[in-house]
Amino acid sequence: MEINRQSAISKINFFSSENIPFLFLIDFTGNKWVVEPLDNIDSNEIKFWINGKTNDHSISAEGPDIVLEKYALAFDQYKAGFDYVKQQILHGNSFLVNLTAETPIALNISLEEVFKRSEAKYKLWWKDHFVCFSPEIFVKIDQSGLMSSFPMKGTIDAGLLNAGEILLSDRKELYEHTTIVDLIRNDLSQVAEKVWVEQFRYIDKIETHNRSELLQVSSQICAQLSHQWHVQPGDILAAMLPAGSITGAPKTKTVEIIRAAEKLTYQEGSERGYYTGIFGIFDGKSVDSGVMIRYIEQKKDGSLTFKSGGGITAKSIAEKEYEEMIQKIYVPIVRNHSITKPETPQPCLP
Numbered sequence: 001m002e003i004n005r006q007s008a009i010s011k012i013n014f015f016s017s018e019n020i021p022f023l024f025l026i027d028f029t030g031n032k033w034v035v036e037p038l039d040n041i042d043s044n045e046i047k048f049w050i051n052g053k054t055n056d057h058s059i060s061a062e063g064p065d066i067v068l069e070k071y072a073l074a075f076d077q078y079k080a081g082f083d084y085v086k087q088q089i090l091h092g093n094s095f096l097v098n099l100t101a102e103t104p105i106a107l108n109i110s111l112e113e114v115f116k117r118s119e120a121k122y123k124l125w126w127k128d129h130f131v132c133f134s135p136e137i138f139v140k141i142d143q144s145g146l147m148s149s150f151p152m153k154g155t156i157d158a159g160l161l162n163a164g165e166i167l168l169s170d171r172k173e174l175y176e177h178t179t180i181v182d183l184i185r186n187d188l189s190q191v192a193e194k195v196w197v198e199q200f201r202y203i204d205k206i207e208t209h210n211r212s213e214l215l216q217v218s219s220q221i222c223a224q225l226s227h228q229w230h231v232q233p234g235d236i237l238a239a240m241l242p243a244g245s246i247t248g249a250p251k252t253k254t255v256e257i258i259r260a261a262e263k264l265t266y267q268e269g270s271e272r273g274y275y276t277g278i279f280g281i282f283d284g285k286s287v288d289s290g291v292m293i294r295y296i297e298q299k300k301d302g303s304l305t306f307k308s309g310g311g312i313t314a315k316s317i318a319e320k321e322y323e324e325m326i327q328k329i330y331v332p333i334v335r336n337h338s339i340t341k342p343e344t345p346q347p348c349l350p
Helices: 005-018 073-088 109-117 161-169 171-189 233-239 251-265 318-328
Strands: 020-025 033-037 046-050 067-072 094-107 120-126 130-134 139-142 148-149 152-157 196-209 213-224 277-284 287-291 295-298 303-312 331-337
Touching: 005 033, 005 233, 005 277, 046 109, 046 139, 046 277, 046 287, 067 148, 067 251, 073 251, 073 303, 073 318, 094 171, 094 295, 094 318, 109 120, 109 130, 109 196, 120 277, 139 233, 148 171, 152 161, 152 318, 161 171, 161 196, 161 213, 171 196, 171 213, 213 331, 287 331, 303 318
Parallel strands: none
Antiparallel strands: 020 033, 020 277, 046 120, 067 094, 094 303, 120 130, 130 295, 139 148, 139 287, 148 213, 152 213, 196 213, 196 331, 277 287, 295 303
């Protein structure tokens, strides 16, 4: 099922030019791709939900409360990776690095049931591999070539007094978010004729499986592609990978730093894999895709790990970043509720 980068790009371009609907998955490295016509996908092997478009209509909230037990990575192990990243930043090799880790977990339900019972804009289950329930849009491209991206940076416990104000006024969070917005603008400018920021820093609220709530900050960036975009969407997607929101800046050097640092925060022989990659569909007219965050992986021995992380800057504090990494280990069970904007992002206005 997996194919290499160039074969996948050619396949995507062909399907799009022939108006054939298809699903695509791309791992973090951009070396492993899955590209399959929607009609060929066996829902017993892969299930997807992309903003209501799905190949599984048995989704239900029925069932026992989800119990997720975390066996948190030791702080000293996380700090070893954090310290390496911080050193690289202080040496001027990067100014923002997205550091992630994997946390062993136990669940009282299967990953397929997690897919059915979780609420997210982008959900994907691959039998014996992983389940993803992501709130983060990668890019959308409409029929006219109007493209939009929604980088997500900034999370806080909604139960804190004045949580939204604290999040939006935090200078470290502002710096991190602004850096990512600039990076995504640059990524879009590589493939588009015109790029602009439609909305800067809006907040979404998400309820988790244990009935606590989180606030998350996103921005909306828009771009206009050539009207001939549909003959080369594979090239367009490839040019923007890996996603800026889950790498950092400058991107190429930062990816090198990530690979070295995460040898310290992952189990031996493990890496991101499809976590922080992207997936999406072409429905015959338009593209809708998400970033694979909020991700549970099934190992070959059947054990489970939850992969999570956050952005590190020169001002980051290890203890705070460690707590945020653990805070992101949850299963969302209620549809997102926006508290500063309509639930549907504003349309891009060229």
